[in-house]
Amino acid sequence: MKIKVICVWGSYRCRGNTEFLINFLKDELVKYGAHVEIFNLCNMNIEPCRACWMCIDKKGFCSIKDDMTKILIPKIIVADALVVGSPVYFNNVSACVKKFIDRTWCLKGLLRNKIGGAIVVGRGYGAELALAAIHAFMLKHEMILGFRGVTGFAFRKGEIKKDSEALMLVRRLAKRIIELAEATTELRKKYNENVFLIK
Secondary structure (H helix, E strand, O other): OOOOOEEEOOOOOOOOOHHHHHHHHHHHHHOOEEEEEEEEHHOOOOOOOOOOOOOOOOOOOOOOOOOOHHHHHHHHHHHOOEEEEEEOOOOOOEEEHHHHHHHHHHHOOEEEEEEEEEEEEEEOHHHHHHHHHHHHHHHOOOOOOOOOOOOEOOOOHHHHHHHHHHHHHHHHHHHHHHHHHHHHHHHHHHHHHHOOOOO
């Protein structure tokens, strides 16, 4: 069975450094036979969470009808792993990524035991805080983190290609995602049999 991985990242910079690392990760995952889909959150119609609480009693339901509910949520629910990438903006993730994170409130209980990975790119400061934000989001959902995350150092377009450490970490992240996803397949299957999944 192929491991399914969803990669989301949020940057308005086309063909920038974060996008390069996400695509590099995809290439590495494909080498292991994984099925990978990539989405740039900034190019999607994703509204902010309205805190309407309509999802409290309806697991997986969100009252907002946009690309989050129509495209991303159904794919994330059936995925084995989720990777989130972001440039570092003011010592944190980009606004596009934060909107995505907030909108996953309706998925409480549905992301448990999925493998989580994080990639951030900054010019040298704030990266750890951005990484911590992504990891905190994943741990809140009881996802499985088996890697410390990838931090790339770059500012201008293309500079990330010179960061050999970041490229090495992406390779390690890909390998670890596959290792954990394969090792926990039955864990997710048994858990999913006992929760409501979106049809």
